Amino acid sequence: MTKKAVFSTSFENSKGRLYNENESENRNPFQRDRDRVIHSDSFRLLKHKTQVFLAHTEDYYRTRLTHSLEVSQISRAVSRRLGLDEDLAEVLALSHDLGHPPFAHSGEEILNRCMKDYDGFDHNAQTLRIITSLEENYPLFKGLNLTWETLEGVVKHNGPLLNPHKVIKEYNKMHDLELNTFPGLEAQIASLSDDIAYNNHDIDDGFRAGIISLSDLKKIELFSEIIKEINLEFKNIDDYMIVKELIRRLIGLMINDLISNTKKNIDKIKPSNPEQIRSHNGLVAGFSDFFISQDSQIRKFLRSRVYHHSIIEKERVRSKRIIEDIFSKLIKDIDLLPIKLREKCDIPYSKISARVICDYIASMTDRSVVENHARLYDKNLLDHRG
Numbered sequence: 001m002t003k004k005a006v007f008s009t010s011f012e013n014s015k016g017r018l019y020n021e022n023e024s025e026n027r028n029p030f031q032r033d034r035d036r037v038i039h040s041d042s043f044r045l046l047k048h049k050t051q052v053f054l055a056h057t058e059d060y061y062r063t064r065l066t067h068s069l070e071v072s073q074i075s076r077a078v079s080r081r082l083g084l085d086e087d088l089a090e091v092l093a094l095s096h097d098l099g100h101p102p103f104a105h106s107g108e109e110i111l112n113r114c115m116k117d118y119d120g121f122d123h124n125a126q127t128l129r130i131i132t133s134l135e136e137n138y139p140l141f142k143g144l145n146l147t148w149e150t151l152e153g154v155v156k157h158n159g160p161l162l163n164p165h166k167v168i169k170e171y172n173k174m175h176d177l178e179l180n181t182f183p184g185l186e187a188q189i190a191s192l193s194d195d196i197a198y199n200n201h202d203i204d205d206g207f208r209a210g211i212i213s214l215s216d217l218k219k220i221e222l223f224s225e226i227i228k229e230i231n232l233e234f235k236n237i238d239d240y241m242i243v244k245e246l247i248r249r250l251i252g253l254m255i256n257d258l259i260s261n262t263k264k265n266i267d268k269i270k271p272s273n274p275e276q277i278r279s280h281n282g283l284v285a286g287f288s289d290f291f292i293s294q295d296s297q298i299r300k301f302l303r304s305r306v307y308h309h310s311i312i313e314k315e316r317v318r319s320k321r322i323i324e325d326i327f328s329k330l331i332k333d334i335d336l337l338p339i340k341l342r343e344k345c346d347i348p349y350s351k352i353s354a355r356v357i358c359d360y361i362a363s364m365t366d367r368s369v370v371e372n373h374a375r376l377y378d379k380n381l382l383d384h385r386g
Helices: 029-038 041-048 064-080 086-095 102-112 123-134 148-156 166-174 185-208 220-233 239-269 276-277 291-306 310-332 353-363 366-376
Strands: none
Touching: 029 086, 029 148, 041 064, 041 366, 064 086, 064 185, 086 185, 102 310, 102 353, 123 148, 123 166, 123 276, 148 185, 166 276, 185 239, 185 291, 220 239, 220 291, 220 366, 239 291, 310 353, 310 366
16 A cells, blocks of 8 residues: 655645534545545436437447546546545546536537526536535535535646636635645646546547547557557457557556656655645646647547537537527526426526526436426426426
8 A cells, every 4th residue: 555645635634624524433534525426416417418429329438427437546546656645536536527517518618608697607616516505415504515625626626716717706705715726636636537538538439439440540649559569469359459458558658657757746846745736836747748749639639530520519509509498498487497496596587597597407417408408398398397
């Protein structure tokens, strides 16, 4: 077992929770945070939310849930090697996508447009809303009442927030997350683990969908070199197995590079406590220049060959129309909302009602948003309002 590093985030020195609670006898605070996320309604909903490809069109495509689990595995592995707190890294990985609406980034784009007159929509801010107020599973407080370190890592995983979304800014007035500093190393690792997971697994899903081929992948120099090694080592394996082995090796290479380069950065600044990580003038965790360049190539490839493929674009147009239709219908007639949500609204077209409707739509899965659209636009079913 790797010894905890002096710069790792320690649960013993946690800044605690917004609402004081007795500590668990069997779990440390970060383990408790992880368990609360896993048992939350919002985490469970991720199983039917799109990552890139609509989940209901193929059983093996990744969803937001399976992606989060993959990020968690990578995050724990890297944190273990660096002597960081694995449990904190895990909960940050598991919770990083809780705020995503249905239909992936298309859903976020259209919800933000629908909310342009009501402070907009941002999935990171929505994650904070979920874990601090929207989840209602405890009698003494709203939200999950997670530790300061988990909340900080969720909102700041990419670095300081110089211009935070209004939701984050308002919460920060009540519970200072020190938005102008960098997050701890566990949050930095969770964020980069996300990059490793989605780059490689979007390639895997793109190949499975038939929109990229092995020949396409060979056009990227790093991929081509790895594929040559695979062909030398394994004779007569098919393209499917070559891609599987390619993804496996790529993930390993990126993890090793992240660990190695982050260790170099740590050796340069020699932090003696986690606060020196937070107060440093830049991110400490990171890839080498070589893999930053490779990551850029992979993202460019995915944008051109996968994310903007005609199949994806067609679904994107349809997805945006569905969400925009629902928002337009509900903001005009709040009586169409379920009773519990209707009671939280005041009048049509108000900021309060818009945010309730936005939360409602953002919580939907791909399947339920389609069903709700059908219900709202089918005159025979419009009386189903409870």
